[in-house]
Amino acid sequence: MRTPGVLGVMLPAVRDGASLNQALDLGYRQVLVERGSLLAMVGPLAGAARQGIAIFVNLDGVEGLAPDSAALAFLATDLGFSGVLSVKPHLLKDASRFRLRTIQRIHALDSTGLETGLHSLVSPAPYAIAIAPAVAIPQVMPHIRSSTSAPIWGTGFIASAQQAAEVLRAGAAVVSSARVEVWRDFGGVPVS
Amino acid sequence: MATRTTVPPGRIRAVDGSMSRLLEQFGHVPVAAVIRRGEDLPRALASQVPAVFFLRAPAFHLGPLVWAVQARGKMAFVHIDLIAGLGKDRAGIAFLAREIGVNGIITSHSGLVAAAKAEHVIAVQRLLLYDDLALSSALSALDHARPDIVEVLPGVIFPLVVDQIRGRLPLPIIVGGFVTEADHRAAALQRGAVAISTSTAELWP
Numbered sequence: 001m002r003t004p005g006v007l008g009v010m011l012p013a014v015r016d017g018a019s020l021n022q023a024l025d026l027g028y029r030q031v032l033v034e035r036g037s038l039l040a041m042v043g044p045l046a047g048a049a050r051q052g053i054a055i056f057v058n059l060d061g062v063e064g065l066a067p068d069s070a071a072l073a074f075l076a077t078d079l080g081f082s083g084v085l086s087v088k089p090h091l092l093k094d095a096s097r098f099r100l101r102t103i104q105r106i107h108a109l110d111s112t113g114l115e116t117g118l119h120s121l122v123s124p125a126p127y128a129i130a131i132a133p134a135v136a137i138p139q140v141m142p143h144i145r146s147s148t149s150a151p152i153w154g155t156g157f158i159a160s161a162q163q164a165a166e167v168l169r170a171g172a173a174v175v176s177s178a179r180v181e182v183w184r185d186f187g188g189v190p191v192s
Numbered sequence: 193m194a195t196r197t198t199v200p201p202g203r204i205r206a207v208d209g210s211m212s213r214l215l216e217q218f219g220h221v222p223v224a225a226v227i228r229r230g231e232d233l234p235r236a237l238a239s240q241v242p243a244v245f246f247l248r249a250p251a252f253h254l255g256p257l258v259w260a261v262q263a264r265g266k267m268a269f270v271h272i273d274l275i276a277g278l279g280k281d282r283a284g285i286a287f288l289a290r291e292i293g294v295n296g297i298i299t300s301h302s303g304l305v306a307a308a309k310a311e312h313v314i315a316v317q318r319l320l321l322y323d324d325l326a327l328s329s330a331l332s333a334l335d336h337a338r339p340d341i342v343e344v345l346p347g348v349i350f351p352l353v354v355d356q357i358r359g360r361l362p363l364p365i366i367v368g369g370f371v372t373e374a375d376h377r378a379a380a381l382q383r384g385a386v387a388i389s390t391s392t393a394e395l396w397p
Contacts, residue, residue, distance in 0.1 A: 035325055061325065107322045109345040110369035111391060112228055112247050112274070132322035136346050139370050156323030157349060178324075 003082040004054040010186035011176040017044045030054040032176050039064035046079050054082040072098045089122045101127035108136040118147045132156035138170035161185035217242030218387040226391040239396040243267045251278035255292050267295035282307045289313045302337035315339040321349045345369030
């Protein structure tokens with residue numbers, strides 16, 4: 001894979017060209033496109049990818065893309081993005097054929113749902129598992145670790161650097177936030 | 193259908209969708225027992241919980257389980273989104289309400305909330321809060337659907353969202369999802385939840 005993988009513990013979640021620029025200005029070399037129209041910001045994203053920024057896309061959250069092979073080929077081949085997130089195993093399977101890194105999203109809402117998610121782990125093994133909401137990670141990490149050793153990302157409801165730090169302390173490898181204040185607080189954290 | 197022949201006489205119209213009864217009982221014991229598998233039921237029946245939530249129940253073998261709950265003076269709720277074998281539609285709701293006689297339906301879909309209310313059973317709408325976008329769309333869904341009760345998941349999110357939900361709609365709130373410790377229960381009730389829902393039997397009084 002020629003595209004860059006994850007480059008640090010904080011993954012800024014961007015939704016438009018302006019927030020993308022804010023993340024890049026703070027020195028981040030990786031972003032998550034979590035929602036909003038990917039197509040409305042495709043120019044700046046492609047430019048960032050060409051400069052070696054690792055770009056991950058939440059396929060369940062962005063607008064403007066169909067959940068199909070044509071969209072995956074566009075992200076991988078035309079745009080040079082690094083990876084995709086989804087709850088849908090078939091979509092991740094397809095994504096791995098395009099040499100995109102696959103991050104399987106699992107909703108940690110209750111024990112039944114978490115179990116269902118953990119039972120649906122894809123093969124080939126995902127690059128990472130994204131748990132949403134991230135704030136549940138301290139509570140559910142033992143359960144997750146009993147079924148997978150994949151790196152854990154946390155996304156959703158991270159509104160402070162303190163919450164982000166708690167999620168990382170609980171064993172997450174990466175935590176995502178849409179708040180610029182949180183990006184600022186994590187700006188000094190060295191890349192792993 | 194086997195279930196139909198086992199419906200006791202008089203059962204079909206005896207739907208009890210009384211919110212006031214439920215809230216009054218939650219006032220004494222603010223816990224709903226979540227049943228994930230059949231073998232958990234006896235312990236819930238023996239407990240003081242006033243309500244039992246069936247998750248993942250087999251629709252066409254549900255009758256006896258629901259009636260066992262009701263025979264103990266408890267109210268039975270069925271999560272229709274996760275139920276096996278039943279359409280997630282009006283006909284599915286009508287089956288649960290009329291043939292089984294459940295007291296309430298749990299769903300995360302606004303459309304099914306309306307169908308449940310049309311059948312005069314208690315409509316519990318689940319807010320699945322995995323990120324703040326989910327919160328904003330859930331809040332508009334609530335406005336639209338007007339359920340009888342809101343169930344907020346996961347429990348750890350509740351303190352972060354309670355004011356926003358309250359500001360939007362003054363509905364009774366049940367907190368569920370990884371409510372596994374007495375501390376979690378106390379925190380939810382302290383922030384104004386009418387009850388918690390949990391599959392952790394140690395928390396069933």
